[in-house]
Every structure is written in C-alpha cells, then in structure tokens.
Amino acid sequence: MDYYRRNKRKIWGAAAVGAAGAAAYYTYKWWTEGSSLEEILQRHVDGATGGAAQQTEQEALQQHFVSIQHIPEQKTLPTLLPSLQAALLRAADTTPLKEQLRQMRGDRTSGGEKVEVWMQLTAASFALAATTAWALPLLDLLLRVQINVLGRRLYFASLEEASKDGPPPLTQAEQHNFLGNADTLARQGVPQLVEAMLAVVQRVVGPLELGQAITPPHAMSLLADIHTGFEADVGGKGWSGFLLPPDDPTATAQVAEMVAEVRSIIASPAFALALQGAVQQAAAALAQAVAAPISPEGLPLARVVPLTEAASGALLVAVDNPVVAATGQLPAVAELCAFAYAPATDDQ
Numbered sequence: 001m002d003y004y005r006r007n008k009r010k011i012w013g014a015a016a017v018g019a020a021g022a023a024a025y026y027t028y029k030w031w032t033e034g035s036s037l038e039e040i041l042q043r044h045v046d047g048a049t050g051g052a053a054q055q056t057e058q059e060a061l062q063q064h065f066v067s068i069q070h071i072p073e074q075k076t077l078p079t080l081l082p083s084l085q086a087a088l089l090r091a092a093d094t095t096p097l098k099e100q101l102r103q104m105r106g107d108r109t110s111g112g113e114k115v116e117v118w119m120q121l122t123a124a125s126f127a128l129a130a131t132t133a134w135a136l137p138l139l140d141l142l143l144r145v146q147i148n149v150l151g152r153r154l155y156f157a158s159l160e161e162a163s164k165d166g167p168p169p170l171t172q173a174e175q176h177n178f179l180g181n182a183d184t185l186a187r188q189g190v191p192q193l194v195e196a197m198l199a200v201v202q203r204v205v206g207p208l209e210l211g212q213a214i215t216p217p218h219a220m221s222l223l224a225d226i227h228t229g230f231e232a233d234v235g236g237k238g239w240s241g242f243l244l245p246p247d248d249p250t251a252t253a254q255v256a257e258m259v260a261e262v263r264s265i266i267a268s269p270a271f272a273l274a275l276q277g278a279v280q281q282a283a284a285a286l287a288q289a290v291a292a293p294i295s296p297e298g299l300p301l302a303r304v305v306p307l308t309e310a311a312s313g314a315l316l317v318a319v320d321n322p323v324v325a326a327t328g329q330l331p332a333v334a335e336l337c338a339f340a341y342a343p344a345t346d347d348q
Contacts, residue, residue, distance in 0.1 A: 061155075065341050068151040072143035073328055078318040080182060084139055085316045087186040091194035092128035094309065097121040118210050122305050126205055127197040129308040130226045132315050133286045135193060137278035139185050140324055141336065142243050145265050146179060148340035149258055170254055178255050181244055181262075189242030193234075200229040205301075213298035216291035223287045227279070239275070240266045265340050274336040278327045282315060285323050289314050 100117050150170075157169045170178075204225045208214075214222070240263045247256065265271055289311035294304065315323055327333055 064151070064155050065148075065338070068147055069144075069328075069337060071147050071151075072140065073321075073324050076143045076147070076179070076182065077140060077321070077324060080139060080143075080186070081136075081316050081318045081321075083183060083186045084135060084190070085313070087190040088128055088132055088135060088194070088312065091191045092124045092131065092198075094121055094124045094128070097124060115210060118302060119206065122205055122208075122210070122301065123198060123201045125305045125308045126201045126222075126226065127194055129286055129290065129312045130201065130223060130230065131190070131193050131197045132312040133227065133282040134197075134230065134279055135185065135190060136315055136323065137275055137282050137327060138189075138239060138243060139182070140327055141271065141274055141278060141333070142185070142262075142266070143182055144333065144337050145262055145271070145340045146182060148337050149261055149265075150175060150178060152341045153254075153258065168254075174252055174255050177251065178258050181259060184245050185243055188245070192242060196234050197226070197230055200226055200233060204229060208301050210302045211300050214294065214301050214304045215296065215298040216294045218298065219291045219294060219304060220287040223283065223290065227283050238267055239271070262340075265336075268339065270332075270336045270339040274330065274332040277330045277332045281326045281330070282323050286311050286315060 097117055097120055101114070101121065104114050104117070153170060154175075204222060243266060244259065244263055247259070251259070290304070290307050293307055315321075
C-alpha cells in the first residue's frame with residue numbers, strides 16, 4: 001500500500017475528474033459479451049496502461065476509472081438480479097396466503113378469518129414492493145464500490161512502479177472470492193430487510209380497511225410513509241450487515257483487505273448520500289408503477305395488492321433497467337465511485 005499512500009491525491013484527482021464525465025462515456029457493450037468479469041477488468045487495465053507513453057499518468061488513471069464505470073450496470077447487476085428477485089419472493093412469499101384464500105371460497109370460514117388472511121397478504125405484498133425499492137439500490141451501489149476497489153488494485157498492480165513496493169497481483173481465485181460477496185444480500189440480507197419492512201408496513205397499512213378506496217395520491221403517500229418508517233427503523237444501524245458476510249478467516253490477506261475497505265466505504269457518508277438518491281429514484285418508480293393503473297376515483301385496497309406485487313417485478317428488469325440507469329446519472333453516485341477508486345489509506 002506504500003504506492004497508494006504516496007499517490008493518493010493523484011488517484012483521487014483522476015477519479016474525481018473521471019466522475020464528472022463518466023455518465024456520458026461510451027458503453028463497451030461489444031467488449032463485454034462472452035467474457036468473464038475478471039477478463040473484462042483486465043482488458044480495461046490493458047487499455048489504460050497500454051497508451052501510457054502517449055498520455056500522462058493522470059490521464060491514464062482517469063481513462064481507466066471512467067472506462068470501468070459501465071461494468072456494474074451492464075455486466076454484474078443483470079446476472080445477480082434474478083437471484084435477488086427470487087430471494088425477495090421467498091422472503092415475502094404471498095403464494096401460501098393466496099392459496100389459503102382460494103380454499104376459503106365457498107366454505108364456511110368466518111368473514112373475520114378471511115379478512116385476517118387478506119390483511120396478511122396485503123402486508124406481504126406491500127413489504128415485497130417496498131423492500132425491492134431498497135434492495136435494488138443497495139445491490140447496485142455495492143457492485144459499483146466493488147468494481148472500483150478491485151479495478152483500481154488491478155490497475156496499479158500492472159504498473160512497474162507499483163510492482164516494486166505494492167502487493168502481489170491478485171489471482172483469478174482472489175478476484176472471484178472478493179466479487180462473490182455480492183450474493184450476500186440475496187442469501188442473508190433480503191430476509192432481514194423484509195422482516196424489518198413488514199413491521200413498518202403493518203403500522204402503516206394495518207389500520208386500513210380492505211374495501212377502503214385507495215386513490216393514486218393515497219397509494220403514493222402510503223409507500224412514502226413506509227419508506228420513511230423503514231429508514232427510521234433500519235437506516236441508522238448500518239448496511240454492511242445486509243451486504244457483506246462476516247469476516248472469513250480463510251480469505252487471503254488481499255481479499256480480507258479489500259472486503260474491509262468495502263465495509264468502510266459502506267459505512268461512509270458518501271455511501272449514505274448515494275443510497276439516499278438511489279432509493280429516491282427506485283421509490284419514485286415504484287410509486288408510479290403502483291399508482292398508474294389506479295383510476296382517479298380509486299380502487300379498493302384489496303385490488304391494489306396485485307399492483308404492488310407487479311411493481312416489484314417491474315423494478316427488477318435485468319436488461320436496460322431504467323432505475324439503474326437513472327441511478328448511474330446521480331452526482332452522488334459518481335462521487336461514491338470516485339471515493340471507492342481512491343484508496344482510503346490515510347487522511348487526505
């Protein structure tokens with residue numbers, strides 16, 4: 001890390017300049033097809049360092065930083081969204097409740113019992129939708145942080161100066177192990193998020209009647225109250241517990257160091273600010289998807305339930321996801337990526 005310490009200001013400067021132009025950079029779609037993530041990252045390293053004779057070191061740094069910003073959105077996130085969606089559907093499983101309601105049709109089950117099952121279904125559906133609006137940005141930002149931390153290390157490992165006092169090059173296995181932490185959210189984070197969200201939903205939606213008319217503004221207001229309550233309940237507890245596994249004693253020193261760096265970034269004000277903006281994007285898209293099919297006169301709450309489930313799926317489009325694309329345009333997200341690319345080895 002000595003090289004990083006000596007050049008931290010230079011790295012931060014290049015990343016900051018690159019962040020300003022990253023949103024307008026070309027996409028490299030043709031370059032990513034049929035390649036592993038590790039191969040893609042190495043190509044970007046080769047592309048930046050290969051032209052070092054014709055450009056300054058600062059320009060090469062900037063080129064490399066900008067060139068890797070598309071990778072999370074176009075390569076890694078689409079591959080992880082199906083498992084994220086599956087985890088959400090498991091954690092907020094509405095299928096047993098729907099089946100229970102179907103079995104109650106025409107039988108002698110009391111109206112009170114049916115209402116209770118309906119309210120459980122309503123809570124699960126709203127929790128599924130609202131949790132999706134948090135889980136998607138959390139995964140998106142985690143991947144952006146990971147790619148910048150790993151990309152920067154690969155870049156400097158390729159430089160002759162870094163090879164003299166820097167750590168040894170990362171192996172393919174080390175890169176894979178580090179990036180593999182991204183599935184922690186689906187494996188262990190989502191059930192915790194849904195459980196916390198259900199508690200909030202029951203406070204917000206629980207007092208409503210199934211036949212109560214829900215207008216588009218009312219639906220949006222309910223979702224906004226749920227997001228506000230969730231942030232108040234969970235936001236101050238930190239996000240790394242949802243996004244990263246416990247420390248692995250079998251991890252190599254470099255992998256452990258990178259995971260610790262990511263954990264520190266997740267706890268930073270830069271991550272909190274980027275997450276705030278990203279969740280606002282996702283929550284707005286969710287509210288619009290729920291409210292759009294509702295007439296101005298409103299729909300009974302029971303008929304709004306399937307709209308919330310459908311909205312959850314709409315947020316998790318794997319290819320050309322508009323919410324993720326909008327998140328990538330946020331200045332706070334560009335600043336987070338620059339922050340992750342500049343090593344946090346000492347005070348600026």
